[in-house]
Amino acid sequence: MPSTTQTSPGLWLLAWRRLQADRVAMLALTIVVAYLLLLLASATDIVASDWNKEIAVNYAPPTFIGTQKTMTGIEKTEEALAENPLDPLKEFIKELKVKSAAKTTEVAKRTSLPFGADKWGHDIIKKTIKGAETSIIVGLVAALLATFLGTLLGAFSGYFGGWIDDIFSWFYSIFTSIPYLLLILSVAAVLQQKGIGTIVLILALTGWTGTYRLIRAEYMKHKEREYVLAADAIGASHWRKMFAHIFPNVSHVALVQVSILVVSFIKSEVILSFLGFGVPVGMVSWGSMLNEAQNELILGKWWQLVAASVAMAVLVTAFSLFTDALRDALDPKLK
Numbered sequence: 001m002p003s004t005t006q007t008s009p010g011l012w013l014l015a016w017r018r019l020q021a022d023r024v025a026m027l028a029l030t031i032v033v034a035y036l037l038l039l040l041a042s043a044t045d046i047v048a049s050d051w052n053k054e055i056a057v058n059y060a061p062p063t064f065i066g067t068q069k070t071m072t073g074i075e076k077t078e079e080a081l082a083e084n085p086l087d088p089l090k091e092f093i094k095e096l097k098v099k100s101a102a103k104t105t106e107v108a109k110r111t112s113l114p115f116g117a118d119k120w121g122h123d124i125i126k127k128t129i130k131g132a133e134t135s136i137i138v139g140l141v142a143a144l145l146a147t148f149l150g151t152l153l154g155a156f157s158g159y160f161g162g163w164i165d166d167i168f169s170w171f172y173s174i175f176t177s178i179p180y181l182l183l184i185l186s187v188a189a190v191l192q193q194k195g196i197g198t199i200v201l202i203l204a205l206t207g208w209t210g211t212y213r214l215i216r217a218e219y220m221k222h223k224e225r226e227y228v229l230a231a232d233a234i235g236a237s238h239w240r241k242m243f244a245h246i247f248p249n250v251s252h253v254a255l256v257q258v259s260i261l262v263v264s265f266i267k268s269e270v271i272l273s274f275l276g277f278g279v280p281v282g283m284v285s286w287g288s289m290l291n292e293a294q295n296e297l298i299l300g301k302w303w304q305l306v307a308a309s310v311a312m313a314v315l316v317t318a319f320s321l322f323t324d325a326l327r328d329a330l331d332p333k334l335k
């Protein structure tokens with residue numbers, strides 16, 4: 001009778017099975033994937049490529065039937081003058097009004113603004129989509145860079161110990177002793193340049209500390225394990241033991257940190273753009289939209305604030321729920 005060999009599922013397969021059993025986690029993952037697909041469509045100009053095109057009047061309210069033309073004081077005066085039979089410009093004014101009415105009707109037929117327009121007549125929906133592209137790219141790239149930096153420093157610090165650990169721990173203490181928001185603003189003031197690259201550097205250089213602390217503790221624990229001692233006995237180099245033997249066993253910590261930092265950095269980008277340290281003129285992000293919305297609220301124009309806030313809240317909530325589920329799924333105690 002042939003013998004059958006059974007292999008036990010690995011860490012990642014077990015984690016995926018746990019995620020599949022969690023309906024909330026799968027719903028959150030679906031929302032996150034939908035945002036990423038929307039980001040890809042926006043980056044390739046499939047959608048929202050004309051977000052900065054003026055398609056409506058200033059501060060057009062939300063409507064599904066097109067922009068509504070309101071009569072201004074000048075138009076009312078022109079209408080009163082046109083009713084005067086002695087006015088020599090009566091026929092000319094009538095002709096202008098007919099052309100204006102035809103143009104307004106055409107705009108109303110082809111324009112639908114579920115979230116209205118901003119002060120330049122830009123569609124808020126398209127602007128929100130383009131803003132999502134900027135904010136999500138900043139969050140993802142900055143999270144990857146911060147996790148890489150924290151993992152590299154934590155690996156060296158936890159594995160070698162001694163004076164290397166003292167130096168890196170000293171840097172860690174300096175960065176963690178300064179309030180996070182003040183640290184971000186300080187680095188932003190030093191760099192003195194606006195742009196996505198600058199924002200990514202600001203967030204990565206200030207957000208590596210949490211990953212460093214966790215990875216350092218994991219390397220201090222794993223470097224005394226039997227499999228590392230066995231690798232040392234067969235002559236494996238320090239670099240191989242650090243990244244070929246230990247890192248695969250602590251990689252789940254880095255992955256969870258990436259997902260946590262994405263949420264944190266998206267919110268940080270919004271804060272930076274809101275305070276004027278974010279994206280430059282000509283670009284849009286959720287933070288720059290909220291910065292504009294604070295002045296619009298005084299005029300009673302609430303739709304840009306609602307659009308940016310709802311879009312950010314949905315993504316951040318979904319990413320947070322998925323991060324919590326991923327952390328539980330990768331917990332070795334739940335195997």
